[in-house]
Structures are given as structure tokens and as C-alpha cells.
Amino acid sequence: MSLQHLWQLSYDSKTIDLIRNAKYAIPVIQSFHLFGITLLLGSTVILNLRLLGLGLREFSMSVLSAQLWRYAVAGMLITMVSGILVFVPDPARYAANTAFRVKMILLCVAILFQFAVFRKVVRSVAAERASSSNTIAACVSLCLWFFVGWAGRAIAFLG
Amino acid sequence: MSILAWCHWLQNTAFATGIRQGDLLFPFIEGSHILALSLSVGLIIMLDLRLLRIAFRSEPVSKVMRQVMPWALPGFGLMFVTGVLLFVAQAEKAYSNTFFRYKLLLLGLAGCNAAYYQWKFYPKMADWDTAPTVPAGPRLTALLSLLLWAFIIALGRTMAYEL
Numbered sequence: 063m064s065l066q067h068l069w070q071l072s073y074d075s076k077t078i079d080l081i082r083n084a085k086y087a088i089p090v091i092q093s094f095h096l097f098g099i100t101l102l103l104g105s106t107v108i109l110n111l112r113l114l115g116l117g118l119r120e121f122s123m124s125v126l127s128a129q130l131w132r133y134a135v136a137g138m139l140i141t142m143v144s145g146i147l148v149f150v151p152d153p154a155r156y157a158a159n160t161a162f163r164v165k166m167i168l169l170c171v172a173i174l175f176q177f178a179v180f181r182k183v184v185r186s187v188a189a190e191r192a193s194s195s196n197t198i199a200a201c202v203s204l205c206l207w208f209f210v211g212w213a214g215r216a217i218a219f220l221g
Numbered sequence: 222m223s224i225l226a227w228c229h230w231l232q233n234t235a236f237a238t239g240i241r242q243g244d245l246l247f248p249f250i251e252g253s254h255i256l257a258l259s260l261s262v263g264l265i266i267m268l269d270l271r272l273l274r275i276a277f278r279s280e281p282v283s284k285v286m287r288q289v290m291p292w293a294l295p296g297f298g299l300m301f302v303t304g305v306l307l308f309v310a311q312a313e314k315a316y317s318n319t320f321f322r323y324k325l326l327l328l329g330l331a332g333c334n335a336a337y338y339q340w341k342f343y344p345k346m347a348d349w350d351t352a353p354t355v356p357a358g359p360r361l362t363a364l365l366s367l368l369l370w371a372f373i374i375a376l377g378r379t380m381a382y383e384l
Binding site for chain 2: 086088090105106108120121133211214215216219220
């Protein structure tokens with residue numbers, strides 16, 4: 063079965079028809095998408111500010127990562143579930159959208175980086191003091207997530 | 222001149238037209254408005270969660286506040302500047318938008334809520350800064366803050382569907 067078939071199945075589904083046709087379903091789901099982004103990026107930005115030695119310096123990195131990691135993960139889950147719910151009523155439109163495609167590629171890289179690299183960096187002893195490797199990790203993390211966000215907003219404007 | 226007429230004039234200035242017609246500029250400003258949420262609301266949430274004793278329970282409230290505010294305030298600044306630019310670009314439609322009006326109203330309430338905390342509870346914070354419980358007053362402001370911001374975000378997102 064090709065991806066096109068899958069989009070068509072999704073488009074034709076009765077349950078998904080409900081989301082597409084209820085007047086406020088999409089705005090409400092989109093609002094949850096933003097709540098998730100606020101949680102995910104809020105915690106990630108705090109960890110990055112601390113990693114860069116720019117802010118939250120009175121907290122040790124171990125306290126911040128222990129307190130914030132669960133909010134980053136919860137935020138990511140809310141964002142992904144709501145994102146999928148926005149996608150399924152109109153999959154072909156999104157699949158053909160360049161900004162959406164760029165967003166999905168960046169998103170995969172950002173999630174991989176978050177769990178394979180960033181998670182280890184913020185939990186390491188070396189994270190307590192600013193260093194060039196911490197700076198690089200923070201810059202990569204911020205750039206990835208911010209470009210995911212900008213690409214996401216561009217979906218509505220670019221073809 | 223009525224407000225609507227002023228909005229009409231505003232969105233037809235060269236500056237506003239430039240923003241509206243910038244193929245990349247307009248989405249970039251909108252994206253930045255959303256990403257600034259992480260700095261502003263994202264950080265305020267952490268203070269609210271501390272007041273509700275959900276996060277940072279073993280850290281003094283004053284410390285969380287002192288560490289979060291220097292970044293939350295510029296975050297709100299960025300939110301405000303990008304928000305004003307978005308308004309200017311489509312002033313007439315935004316002004317007539319019911320969701321936008323409610324958003325402004327709730328923003329005002331969130332401001333009052335924060336000011337009330339600063340006026341009423343902040344001077345006495347030392348009494349419960351490290352205590353195992355937080356008094357009902359500050360806890361209520363924290364809960365209100367979380368609810369207000371959630372509705373502000375939702376109204377902001379929904380208004381785009383009526384523009």
C-alpha cells in the first residue's frame with residue numbers, strides 16, 4: 063500500500079470526518095499543539111540557557127534536568143498527538159506541502175538529537191560548567207527546535 | 222476618527238503592507254511570536270508549578286522567581302513586539318475579530334493577576350518561601366495564571382481561523 067492510499071483511507075474515515083467538519087475541532091486541537099510546544103520548548107529553553115551559562119545559574123544542572131525533563135517529554139507527547147490529529151483529516155494537503163516536508167525532516171532530527179545527545183548532555187557532570195561542547199549542544203538544540211517551529215508556521219503560507 | 226478607521230489607515234501604511242506581503246517575513250514573525258511562548262509563558266509556568274508545589278518543591282519560591290523573571294520578561298517583550306507587528310499588518314481584521322478582543326481582555330486580566338501577586342503576596346514571601354506549604358492566596362494566583370495563559374494561547378490560535 064502506498065502512502066497515497068493511506069492518505070485516502072485517512073481522508074475517507076468517518077471518525078476523521080468528525081474532526082474535519084466540526085467548526086472548532088481544528089482550532090481546539092491546534093491550541094493543544096501550542097500548549098505542548100510551550101511545555102516542550104519552555105523546558106528545553108531553560109535547560110539550554112543553563113547549558114550556555116546565560117541564565118538559571120543558581121540551579122545546578124542536575125536539579126534542572128531532574129525537574130524539567132518530564133515536562134519536555136509530556137510537552138512532546140501532547141504536541142505529537144495533537145499534530146497527528148491535525149494531519150489525518152487532510153493528509154494529502156500536508157504531504158504535498160514543502161514547508162511540512164521540511165518540518166518533518168527537521169522534527170525527526172530534533173527528536174533524535176533530544177533523546178540521543180541532549181538527554182545525555184544535560185544529565186552529565188560536565189553540564190554544570192559552561193564549555194564549548196555544551197555551547198555547541200545548546201545551539202544545535204535551539205536551532206533545530208526553532209526551525210521546526212518556523213517551518214511549522216510556514217505550512218499555512220507556503221505551498 | 223473611529224478605531225476601525227484608524228486600523229484601516231494603519232494596515233495600509235507602507236510598513237504594514239510590507240509585513241503583510243513579505244512571503245517569508247510574515248510567517249517568520251508569526252513563528253517567532255509562537256516560539257517566544259517558550260521564553261515567556263514556558264518560564265512563568267515553572268514559577269506557577271512551584272507555587273502549586275508540583276515542580277521544584279525543594280527550591281525556595283524566591284529563588285525560582287529570581288531565576289525565571291530575567292528571561293520571562295524579555296520573552297514577554299518579544300511576544301509584545303512580534304504581536305504588535307502582526308496586528309499592524311492586519312489591523313482591521315484583527316480589531317473586528319471577537320477572539321482577538323477576548324484575548325486582549327484575558328491578557329489584561331493576566332497582567333492584573335501578576336500585579337496583584339506582586340502587590341499582595343510578594344512582600345510577605347519570606348514567611349513561606351521555603352515552607353512545606355504555600356498559602357491559598359498565592360496558590361490561587363498561580364492556578365489563575367495557568368488557566369489565563371492557556372485560554373490566551375487558545376484564543377490567539379483560534380482567531381487565525383476567523384481572519
